[in-house]
């Protein structure tokens with residue numbers, strides 16, 4: 385039985401290491417390569433941290449195993465209590481502090497480009513493409529009418545959609561994130577974007593999708609019983625298709641049940 389437990393507890397660290405080593409090749413961490421350049425930089429940071437953690441994990445497990453092994457084979461010596469080692473304590477306090485400080489400084493430019501408004505790509509702040517409002521349990525999207533700018537307050541000619549966010553590819557775009565009720569999290573795993581939506585706050589997010597496609601948009605914050613239903617999509621498409629989509633939304637919203645020519649005649653009456 386003793387052997388079983390020994391093998392049992394040895395199995396999990398080994399399984400964790402094998403899993404970590406295999407994950408990048410199989411895409412188990414993230415779904416495929418990032419669709420944005422900034423996302424690739426975030427991935428690089430993630431893998432750097434993963435490597436550091438793996439090295440530390442293997443190191444500490446091997447040291448622990450060695451200490452146990454040595455103690456188990458040294459039957460003559462009685463156990464003794466030690467007050468501790470000042471030198472060791474200094475080493476294991478300073479080493480992690482240095483690693484953390486390095487990471488804090490090293491990730492700064494990615495953080496700055498992602499979050500600091502002054503560094504957002506040109507043109508994004510002035511003309512957000514949409515406002516996304518999270519609510520229990522859906523994503524409401526508000527676009528300005530074609531040719532107009534998004535205002536903070538809803539306008540009569542604004543365009544609305546639910547659970548389907550469209551964005552053009554090849555240029556940096558910004559959206560305004562809000563929440564209507566509780567805390568949600570706007571998560572675009574393919575773009576490596578995750579941002580909490582907080583009631584009472586308008587939070588800007590920018591991204592530059594490089595690839596066309598449909599990408600998952602999820603809520604990553606347990607927000608109530610219907611949390612699982614907050615699955616939406618981002619449609620990344622060419623600029624012309626994006627403009628066509630807005631025009632189609634506009635036509636659909638202005639549809640009054642009459643053919644176009646009739647409705648003109650009706651207004652003139």
Ligand SMILES: [Cu+2]
Nearest residue numbers: 568603607614
């Ligand atoms: Cu939610």
